[in-house]
Amino acid sequence: MAVFTDVAALIPTLCGCGADVGDAESVQASMMLMADADVVRVLEETAALAKQVEQIQVAAAGVIAVRSTRDRGHSGLSASRGHRSAASLIQDVTGSTKADAARKARVGEALVDDTEPSDASSPIGEEARGEGSAPWYQPLRGALRDGGLTSSQFDAIRRGLGEPPELEPDGTDTDPVDADARAQAQEEARAAWAQAAEHLIGEAAVRTVEELWQQARTIRDLLDPEGAEARFLDRFEKRSFRTFRGQDGQKRASMVFDDEGDLFLETLMAAALRPRRGGPRFVDPDEKEQAASLADDPRTNDQLAYDLIMDVLRAGALADAENVFGTRQAGVRLVQTVDADGNTGSVAHSEDHLVSMPGAVAEQHVCDTGFVPVTVDSCGNPLNVGREQRLFTPKQRIGLAIRDGGCRWHGCDRPASYCEAHHIDEWDRDQGRTDIDRGVLLCRYHHMTLHHGGWRITRRDKDDFVLHHPSGETFPMRTRTVLSYAWGGIDPPPKRFRPAA
Ligand SMILES: [Zn+2]
Ligand SMILES: [Zn+2]
Incomplete structure (x- = not known):
């Protein structure tokens, strides 16, 4: 187990605990005695280490891929070892899945300087990156090398964005002015793709790989609307x-x-x-x-x-x-008392059957479905029934869905139709405010986590929302990059590129 001991010695928190880290069993036994924060730190440190190791693995996969290209035939590295492709050799050695091996080969190849882009079937690759300049995905390379991206994230962004389109000259090719204009437009496209890559790198930490890929794909379509239509029609043709x-x-x-x-x-x-x-609750x-x-x-x-x-x-x-789809809309009502000073009771109860519910559940309902204030005397005689205060109307919820594109909690990928609307101000303090600037979409799970776990969301004017952990730690609730592209909210605003017919 010498190797295991060597690896364990690279984890500062683990070594700092003074435990004997001779083998897997003793490591876990000593971690059972650790404080929560230390266990999490060990996981963080091992993840950082694993990232570095993966990087070396990906680099090796890239060299294997380059040395296994088809034009090398049987003298290619993988063929000489009886493998049909570099991915097959990588899969054999690493014991990974086929898809994972293919990804390592792709990413590794993209990291090798001065090679064809690994998507060799694309005739535009060479064209699009211009002669002598770095490929548009250079920022992705940098982020992967600095540990800012995993190879899966790298691959999702690069494949989602695809290659910039080959741009059509405005007039005849022989006109040197047009050739210059075309080269310039091509360079601009390359820069736009690089910029999109930068934006997505900035978001990688809080998005799933699937969502990163989807966002990259949508951004590419926004930058290249005609190409988008062609790709859409292509997929339409394939329907069956x-x-x-x-x-x-x-x-x-x-x-x-x-x-x-x-x-x-x-x-x-x-x-x-x-x-x-795990969609929103039914009322x-x-x-x-x-x-x-x-x-x-x-x-x-x-x-x-x-x-x-x-x-x-x-x-x-x-x-x-x-x-098949009966639709009925009504409401289950919860009753929560608010005293003359505006303090809410900690427990609410249901109108039907008087079932008690924690106050947090009532708050959550108020966020999502609104409330009706009723003033009563001490015998419960209603003195005044106020107007229904529905914090967010169906129209406003559409607005929220458009702005947020899904749950805004960091790292959550639940789509908008799975979300509830949370009002960031307490309703007893700001009764009746129906400003969608003060509302945010959260999936049911995160809405519950917020109300039951003492979390808080704040926002200054139209800045990004900020999530506050009870400990005081804060997390920015960033908008999805693809939405910034859709609304032109990036600087400089995204251009659209016209591909060759
Ligand atoms: Zn809420
Ligand atoms: Zn969520």
Whole structure:
């Protein structure tokens, strides 16, 4: 276990605890005695170490990829060892998945200076980076080397942004002015791609890899709208629905979606399966019951999805959609007392059945669905029933969804339709304010975490929201980069590029 001891010795907190770190078992035993903060620190230190090791691995994968290119044929490195591709050799050595090995090869190759971009099928790569200048993804290389990006994040951003389009000359190629203008436009495109990469690097720490890829893809489409349409149409062309029989004689199906169909299906599935996926709570008792019974339903998610699709097909065939998606909107009411001085009771209760709920639950409901102030005397006689105070109207929630694009909590990827609206001011202090500048979208989980865990969100004017941990630590709640692009909120504003026909 000499190697293990060597590695463990590189973790300062672990060594500082004075424990014997001879093997995996004793390491964990000594960590069981550590304070929470130290255990987290050990994880952070090992993660930093793992990043460095991964970097060396990726660099090696890149060299292997470069030495295994097709033009080297059987004398190529991987072929000479009996492997069809560099990725296959890397997979064999590292024991990783095929996709992971291919990613290491891609990223490693992109890190090697002065090589073709690894996407060799793209004829525009050489063109787009200009002669003698660094490729547009140079900032990604830097961030990967400094530990600002993992190789997965690097790959997600680089592949999501794709290569800048090859720009069309305005007139004939022979005109030197046009050639110059074209070269300049090409250089601008390269710079815009590099800038987008920088922005996404800045966001990498608080986004999942999937979301980074999606944002990069959307930014590319915003920068290159015509190319976006071409790519959209390309995916549309590939749409298909195919059925076939398996070996067992049972019918199976395979579907390839175009972008709109993909989104439509996502919303359909989300609406039906949300209670299982942690969507917002239902307030209507019927819907609540439905949600609870869905959670307890013995069917698997795949089975539920199948039944949903068949229901939709049947309903479509019978043109009677309401049988499938009944919509009812009402409200479960919670009652919370506020004394004459404006202090709220710590416990609320439900209007029906007088079930008690922690005050935090009531606050959370107030955020999401509003309230009606009722003044009563000490016998409970209503003296005055105020107007309904719905903090955020459905229209305002649309506004919030457009601004936030999903849960604003750092690192959370829940989409807007899974979110509740949280009002950052306490309602008893700022009653009735319906300013969407003071509201923020949070997924159900994070909305609950906030109200039950003593967290707080503040905002100065139109600055970014700031999340405060009870300990005083703060986290910026950054807007999604792709939205800054969509609204032109970056400096300088994004240009649009016109690709060659
Ligand atoms: Zn709230
Ligand atoms: Zn969240």
